[in-house]
Protein backbone atom coordinates (compact mmCIF):
# COMPACT_ATOMS: atom_id res chain seq x y z
CA UNK A 1 0.00 0.00 0.00
CA UNK A 2 1.17 3.50 -0.84
CA UNK A 3 2.36 6.13 1.66
CA UNK A 4 0.30 8.81 -0.09
CA UNK A 5 -2.51 8.16 -2.53
CA UNK A 6 -4.49 10.78 -4.42
CA UNK A 7 -7.73 9.58 -5.96
CA UNK A 8 -9.88 11.31 -8.59
CA UNK A 9 -8.81 14.81 -7.65
CA UNK A 10 -10.52 17.58 -9.59
CA UNK A 11 -10.75 21.29 -9.10
CA UNK A 12 -12.66 24.02 -10.90
CA UNK A 13 -13.00 27.76 -10.41
CA UNK A 14 -16.56 28.42 -11.59
CA UNK A 15 -16.50 27.20 -15.23
CA UNK A 16 -12.71 26.91 -15.33
CA UNK A 17 -11.68 23.27 -14.84
CA UNK A 18 -8.08 23.38 -13.59
CA UNK A 19 -7.51 19.81 -12.40
CA UNK A 20 -9.35 16.82 -13.89
CA UNK A 21 -9.39 13.40 -12.28
CA UNK A 22 -5.81 13.34 -11.00
CA UNK A 23 -4.64 10.03 -9.55
CA UNK A 24 -1.21 9.16 -8.20
CA UNK A 25 0.67 7.44 -5.41
CA UNK A 26 3.88 8.49 -3.67
CA UNK A 27 6.29 6.28 -1.77
CA UNK A 28 7.77 7.44 1.53
CA UNK A 29 11.09 9.24 1.07
CA UNK A 30 10.55 9.97 -2.63
CA UNK A 31 11.91 13.14 -4.17
CA UNK A 32 9.60 14.27 -6.97
CA UNK A 33 9.96 17.17 -9.40
CA UNK A 34 6.76 18.45 -11.00
CA UNK A 35 7.17 20.30 -14.27
CA UNK A 36 4.60 21.74 -16.64
CA UNK A 37 3.59 24.83 -18.53
CA UNK A 38 2.58 27.95 -16.69
CA UNK A 39 -1.07 27.86 -15.60
CA UNK A 40 -1.43 24.07 -15.88
CA UNK A 41 -2.39 23.79 -12.19
CA UNK A 42 0.81 22.87 -10.31
CA UNK A 43 0.34 25.42 -7.52
CA UNK A 44 -3.35 24.58 -7.15
CA UNK A 45 -2.40 20.91 -6.74
CA UNK A 46 0.12 21.87 -4.01
CA UNK A 47 -2.44 24.15 -2.30
CA UNK A 48 -4.84 21.19 -2.15
CA UNK A 49 -2.22 18.76 -0.84
CA UNK A 50 -1.28 21.28 1.86
CA UNK A 51 -4.90 22.01 2.79
CA UNK A 52 -4.70 25.67 1.79
CA UNK A 53 -7.56 24.93 -0.62
CA UNK A 54 -10.27 22.27 -0.68
CA UNK A 55 -10.70 20.42 -3.99
CA UNK A 56 -14.03 20.31 -5.81
CA UNK A 57 -13.75 16.50 -5.78
CA UNK A 58 -11.31 13.79 -4.78
CA UNK A 59 -9.72 11.99 -1.87
CA UNK A 60 -6.35 12.38 -0.17
CA UNK A 61 -5.09 9.28 1.58
CA UNK A 62 -2.12 9.42 3.94
CA UNK A 63 -0.85 6.25 5.60
CA UNK A 64 -4.13 4.49 4.73
CA UNK A 65 -6.40 7.15 6.19
CA UNK A 66 -8.52 9.63 4.31
CA UNK A 67 -7.36 13.14 5.31
CA UNK A 68 -8.27 16.76 4.51
CA UNK A 69 -4.62 17.64 3.96
CA UNK A 70 -1.18 16.07 4.21
CA UNK A 71 1.26 16.83 7.05
CA UNK A 72 3.47 19.16 5.04
CA UNK A 73 5.91 21.94 5.34
CA UNK A 74 4.92 24.14 2.42
CA UNK A 75 7.16 26.72 0.77
CA UNK A 76 4.85 28.68 -1.49
CA UNK A 77 5.87 30.74 -4.53
CA UNK A 78 5.34 33.87 -2.51
CA UNK A 79 7.85 33.61 0.36
CA UNK A 80 5.29 34.68 3.03
CA UNK A 81 7.97 35.94 5.43
CA UNK A 82 6.57 37.95 8.33
CA UNK A 83 7.92 41.49 7.82
CA UNK A 84 8.18 42.45 11.49
CA UNK A 85 10.06 39.27 12.47
CA UNK A 86 13.81 38.88 12.06
CA UNK A 87 15.25 36.23 9.74
CA UNK A 88 15.95 33.97 12.73
CA UNK A 89 12.46 34.38 14.08
CA UNK A 90 10.88 33.72 10.68
CA UNK A 91 12.94 30.57 10.31
CA UNK A 92 12.13 29.11 13.73
CA UNK A 93 8.44 30.06 13.84
CA UNK A 94 7.00 26.76 12.50
CA UNK A 95 9.27 24.79 14.85
CA UNK A 96 8.05 26.90 17.82
CA UNK A 97 4.44 26.29 16.79
CA UNK A 98 5.21 22.58 16.81
CA UNK A 99 6.43 22.84 20.41
CA UNK A 100 10.21 22.81 19.84
CA UNK A 101 12.01 24.79 22.57
CA UNK A 102 13.04 28.27 21.41
CA UNK A 103 16.69 27.76 22.39
CA UNK A 104 16.91 24.44 20.51
CA UNK A 105 15.28 25.91 17.41
CA UNK A 106 17.59 28.93 17.50
CA UNK A 107 20.69 26.76 17.85
CA UNK A 108 19.67 24.73 14.83
CA UNK A 109 18.76 27.83 12.79
CA UNK A 110 22.14 29.41 13.57
CA UNK A 111 23.88 26.22 12.47
CA UNK A 112 22.03 26.26 9.12
CA UNK A 113 22.08 30.00 8.34
CA UNK A 114 25.66 29.96 6.96
CA UNK A 115 24.86 26.92 4.79
CA UNK A 116 22.10 28.96 3.19
CA UNK A 117 24.43 31.93 2.62
CA UNK A 118 22.74 33.91 5.39
CA UNK A 119 25.64 34.23 7.79
CA UNK A 120 25.35 37.50 9.71
CA UNK A 121 21.76 38.13 8.59
CA UNK A 122 19.90 36.37 11.44
CA UNK A 123 18.92 39.66 13.07
CA UNK A 124 17.96 41.38 9.80
CA UNK A 125 14.36 41.93 8.73
CA UNK A 126 12.96 40.65 5.40
CA UNK A 127 12.87 44.14 3.83
CA UNK A 128 16.65 44.35 4.32
CA UNK A 129 17.25 41.27 2.11
CA UNK A 130 17.45 40.70 -1.64
CA UNK A 131 14.82 38.56 -3.40
CA UNK A 132 17.22 35.60 -3.55
CA UNK A 133 18.06 35.92 0.16
CA UNK A 134 14.37 35.99 1.07
CA UNK A 135 13.90 32.83 -0.96
CA UNK A 136 16.75 31.15 0.94
CA UNK A 137 15.13 32.13 4.25
CA UNK A 138 11.81 30.60 3.09
CA UNK A 139 13.64 27.46 1.94
CA UNK A 140 15.46 27.14 5.28
CA UNK A 141 12.17 27.60 7.13
CA UNK A 142 10.58 24.79 5.09
CA UNK A 143 13.50 22.45 5.77
CA UNK A 144 13.52 23.29 9.51
CA UNK A 145 9.82 22.65 9.92
CA UNK A 146 10.42 18.90 10.30
CA UNK A 147 7.20 17.65 8.78
CA UNK A 148 7.30 14.26 7.05
CA UNK A 149 6.48 15.88 3.68
CA UNK A 150 8.04 19.00 2.16
CA UNK A 151 6.29 20.83 -0.69
CA UNK A 152 8.23 23.57 -2.45
CA UNK A 153 6.85 25.71 -5.25
CA UNK A 154 9.77 26.92 -7.40
CA UNK A 155 12.19 26.98 -4.46
CA UNK A 156 15.24 28.07 -6.45
CA UNK A 157 13.68 30.43 -8.99
CA UNK A 158 15.07 33.69 -7.57
CA UNK A 159 18.62 32.39 -7.16
CA UNK A 160 21.67 32.81 -9.37
CA UNK A 161 22.91 29.62 -11.05
CA UNK A 162 25.75 28.89 -8.62
CA UNK A 163 23.69 29.51 -5.46
CA UNK A 164 20.85 27.46 -6.90
CA UNK A 165 23.19 24.54 -7.60
CA UNK A 166 24.80 24.70 -4.14
CA UNK A 167 21.46 24.88 -2.37
CA UNK A 168 19.88 22.03 -4.27
CA UNK A 169 22.88 19.83 -3.48
CA UNK A 170 22.45 20.81 0.16
CA UNK A 171 18.70 20.11 0.09
CA UNK A 172 19.42 16.74 -1.53
CA UNK A 173 21.88 15.87 1.26
CA UNK A 174 19.42 16.87 4.01
CA UNK A 175 16.58 15.02 2.31
CA UNK A 176 18.67 11.86 2.12
CA UNK A 177 19.72 12.23 5.76
CA UNK A 178 16.28 13.02 7.14
CA UNK A 179 14.35 10.87 4.67
CA UNK A 180 11.42 13.24 4.31
CA UNK A 181 9.23 12.97 1.24
CA UNK A 182 9.68 15.93 -1.08
CA UNK A 183 7.72 17.35 -4.00
CA UNK A 184 8.86 20.48 -5.74
CA UNK A 185 7.66 22.49 -8.69
CA UNK A 186 10.25 23.75 -11.11
CA UNK A 187 10.49 25.13 -14.63
CA UNK A 188 14.16 24.18 -14.70
CA UNK A 189 15.00 20.78 -16.23
CA UNK A 190 18.45 20.73 -14.60
CA UNK A 191 16.97 21.28 -11.14
CA UNK A 192 14.64 18.35 -11.74
CA UNK A 193 17.41 16.06 -12.97
CA UNK A 194 19.78 17.05 -10.13
CA UNK A 195 17.40 16.80 -7.22
CA UNK A 196 14.57 14.41 -8.00
CA UNK A 197 14.47 10.66 -8.22
CA UNK A 198 11.10 10.89 -10.02
CA UNK A 199 10.14 13.48 -12.61
CA UNK A 200 6.50 14.19 -13.36
CA UNK A 201 5.22 16.37 -16.18
CA UNK A 202 1.78 17.93 -15.86
CA UNK A 203 -0.19 18.45 -19.06
CA UNK A 204 -3.36 20.34 -19.69
CA UNK A 205 -4.78 18.17 -22.41
CA UNK A 206 -3.68 14.60 -21.90
CA UNK A 207 -5.25 11.93 -19.72
CA UNK A 208 -3.77 11.16 -17.27
CA UNK A 209 -2.93 14.78 -16.62
CA UNK A 210 0.29 13.89 -14.83
CA UNK A 211 2.82 11.82 -16.73
CA UNK A 212 5.50 10.04 -14.71
CA UNK A 213 8.75 10.16 -16.66
CA UNK A 214 9.97 6.76 -15.49
CA UNK A 215 11.36 5.93 -18.87
CA UNK A 216 14.02 8.63 -19.10
CA UNK A 217 16.93 6.84 -20.73
CA UNK A 218 20.62 7.40 -21.24
CA UNK A 219 23.05 9.99 -19.98
CA UNK A 220 22.27 13.39 -18.48
CA UNK A 221 22.17 15.20 -21.82
CA UNK A 222 19.81 12.72 -23.41
CA UNK A 223 17.49 12.77 -20.37
CA UNK A 224 17.54 16.55 -20.60
CA UNK A 225 16.56 16.39 -24.28
CA UNK A 226 13.71 13.93 -23.59
CA UNK A 227 12.35 16.20 -20.88
CA UNK A 228 12.53 19.28 -23.07
CA UNK A 229 10.64 17.40 -25.76
CA UNK A 230 7.98 16.27 -23.27
CA UNK A 231 7.56 19.88 -22.23
CA UNK A 232 7.13 20.85 -25.88
CA UNK A 233 10.29 22.94 -25.98
CA UNK A 234 12.55 23.01 -29.05
CA UNK A 235 16.22 22.13 -28.72
Ligand SMILES: Nc1ncnc2c1ncn2[C@@H]1O[C@H](COP(=O)(O)OP(=O)(O)OP(=O)(O)O)[C@@H](O)[C@H]1O
Pocket residue numbers: 013016018036037038039040041042043044045
Ligand atom coordinates in the same frame (compact mmCIF):
# COMPACT_ATOMS: atom_id res chain seq x y z
N1 LIG B 1 -8.09 31.97 -7.09
C1 LIG B 1 -8.26 31.65 -8.37
N2 LIG B 1 -9.41 31.92 -9.01
C2 LIG B 1 -9.59 31.56 -10.31
N3 LIG B 1 -8.65 30.93 -11.07
C3 LIG B 1 -7.48 30.66 -10.47
C4 LIG B 1 -7.22 31.00 -9.11
N4 LIG B 1 -5.96 30.58 -8.80
C5 LIG B 1 -5.47 30.03 -9.92
N5 LIG B 1 -6.37 30.09 -10.92
C6 LIG B 1 -6.20 29.56 -12.26
O1 LIG B 1 -5.87 28.19 -12.15
C7 LIG B 1 -4.94 27.81 -13.18
C8 LIG B 1 -3.78 27.09 -12.57
O2 LIG B 1 -3.05 28.00 -11.76
P1 LIG B 1 -1.70 27.57 -11.02
O3 LIG B 1 -1.25 28.75 -10.22
O4 LIG B 1 -1.89 26.29 -10.33
O5 LIG B 1 -0.73 27.35 -12.27
P2 LIG B 1 0.79 26.87 -12.26
O6 LIG B 1 0.88 25.64 -13.10
O7 LIG B 1 1.30 26.79 -10.86
O8 LIG B 1 1.49 28.06 -13.05
P3 LIG B 1 2.94 28.76 -12.87
O9 LIG B 1 3.94 27.76 -13.37
O10 LIG B 1 2.84 29.96 -13.75
O11 LIG B 1 3.10 29.11 -11.41
C9 LIG B 1 -4.58 29.10 -13.91
O12 LIG B 1 -5.30 29.14 -15.11
C10 LIG B 1 -5.01 30.19 -12.98
O13 LIG B 1 -5.43 31.32 -13.69
